[in-house]
Every structure is written in structure tokens, then in C-alpha cells.
Amino acid sequence: MSGRVARLHFKTRLLAVVVILANVLGNFFLSLGMKAADAGRFLLTALLDPWVLLGIALLVVWLLSRMTLLSWADLSYVLPVTSLGYVLTALAGRFLLGEAVSTWRWAGVALIVAGVGLVQRTPIRTTRPRGRREAA
Amino acid sequence: MKWFLVALIVAATSAGELLQAHKMKSHGEIHDFRPGALGRVFGRVFRDPRVFLSLLCMAVSFFAFLALLRVADLSFAVPATASTYVVETVLAALVLKEKIGRRRWAGAALVACGVFLVAL
Numbered sequence: 001m002s003g004r005v006a007r008l009h010f011k012t013r014l015l016a017v018v019v020i021l022a023n024v025l026g027n028f029f030l031s032l033g034m035k036a037a038d039a040g041r042f043l044l045t046a047l048l049d050p051w052v053l054l055g056i057a058l059l060v061v062w063l064l065s066r067m068t069l070l071s072w073a074d075l076s077y078v079l080p081v082t083s084l085g086y087v088l089t090a091l092a093g094r095f096l097l098g099e100a101v102s103t104w105r106w107a108g109v110a111l112i113v114a115g116v117g118l119v120q121r122t123p124i125r126t127t128r129p130r131g132r133r134e135a136a
Numbered sequence: 137m138k139w140f141l142v143a144l145i146v147a148a149t150s151a152g153e154l155l156q157a158h159k160m161k162s163h164g165e166i167h168d169f170r171p172g173a174l175g176r177v178f179g180r181v182f183r184d185p186r187v188f189l190s191l192l193c194m195a196v197s198f199f200a201f202l203a204l205l206r207v208a209d210l211s212f213a214v215p216a217t218a219s220t221y222v223v224e225t226v227l228a229a230l231v232l233k234e235k236i237g238r239r240r241w242a243g244a245a246l247v248a249c250g251v252f253l254v255a256l
Contacts, residue, residue: 031210034202046202063194064178067156072165075157076228076236079221080247086214086254108253115246118239126235127161 008072012124015069016081022062024085024092030055073124080119087112141204142216145197150223152193157232159186218251 033051046052069078087109093099159181166177181187204213225244228234236244 027210027214030202031205034205059198064174067160067178067181068166068174070157070160071163074228074234075153075232076225076234076240076244078157079224079228080240080244083221083247083251086251089214090254104253108250111246111250111253113250115243115248115250118243118246120243122237122240122243127233 008124012069012073015065016078016084018065019062019069019078019082020085020088022058022065023082024088026055026058026062028055028089028092029058074126077119077122077124081116083112084116138204138208138212138216141200141207144200145204145217146220146223148193148197148200149217149220150227152190152197153220153224154227154231155186155190155193157228159184159190161232215251215254218248221248221251 029051033049033053033055034046036049036051047056066078066082090101090105090109094101163177163181166174168174168177182191201213201217208216221244225236225248229236
């Protein structure tokens, strides 16, 4: 039993990392491509930009990995935990792009980390499983 | 225009993710991560009307987000749409019947405040 729980926690954390990275990188490349695209152009032509395409591919990975995670974890668990993406964005902005991060922003980062710390110590699933495999 | 797009994104994202979570919950835990098995699972999952509707919602939200990025910075767009956290957590309790204890509510509240501050 405890082995199963440990396995579920490991699986959940691993997939949460994939979900977070795919989302942060996907949004980053999307924004990069949208900024590069000429503001005068029609919105759909921006979809042909290679950065925009890479962003979209990563967001497809994000969608599928997130749906997989939701097959066993609560939405109210997945939601806060994957908000660590904001922390990652702030850290990347500060240390990779050299952006100034305000005190308020650091406070936000601290609150998110504290909140995720709390949510992480709640049961991953609180609804009764109804899948076919669960009957076994 | 900015705030209309934000409202549209929040509504469409919440509806889409709720539908998706509803479907995946009823599907049950995915155990087999081999590509073929995953392909079969998603082949079935994507034929479900809830998933179809959820993708429609996410498409609306995605294009609204692209449109928002044309009139505002990412540093406005991401935080402004962060209220989906609050909306979705409440709906997860009401609609999906997730049992959200005191600790998870507290954590979710901290995260919501944090996401708001991260915007400034």
C-alpha cells in the first residue's frame, strides 16, 4: 500500500515537472514569435512563424501531459501545483534575461512556493476512482 | 477590449479545464505510458463530446490570448487571466465534488495571492 502511494507521488511529481516546463517554454516561444511578427500583419500569418509553431508544439505536449495527470489527480491539486510555472518564469527573467524583479514580485514567488508546499501535503485524489483498471 | 478578452479567456479556460478534468476523472488513472497504449487512450478520449467541447473552449481561449498579446504585454496578459485559479478551484469543489480540506484551501489562496503579486 505505501509502495503504491509512493509510486503515485513519484509519478505525479514527474509529470507535474513535464506539465510546468512545457507550459513555461511554450508560452515563452509563443510570446517570442508574436513579438517578432510584424504588428501590421494579419493574426493568422503569425501562426507561420517558427517560434510560434514551436510554442504551439510545446503547448500540445502540455495539454496531453496535463490530461494524463488529471486522470488520477484532483483539478484542485494540479492547478496550484502547476502554478510553479510563474516562479520559473520569474527566475528565468531574473537570471537568464537579467530583468529586474520587484520586491512585490519576489513576495508573489514566495507566496506561490508556500502555497504549493501546503497543497502538496494534501491527498492527490479525493474523488472515488471510477476507471476500468481500478476495478481490478 | 483588453478586459473583454480577459473575461473571455477566464470563462473559456475554466469551462474547458473543468470539462477535461471531468472526462479524465471518469476515464480513470492512466497506467500504461508506452506510446502505442497512450495513442489508443487519447484516440478514445478525444472522441468524447466533453473533450471536444473542452478543446473548443481552449481554442477560443487560445485565440483570445493571442489577440490579447497583440494589444497588451505578456506581463499584463498572464497575471490578468490568473483569476481562473480562483474560479476553477471553487468549481472543482462544487461540480467535480473534490474534497478540498482546510490545508488545500489555504494553499490555493496563497497561490492565488502570489500569482496576483507576481504580476506587479
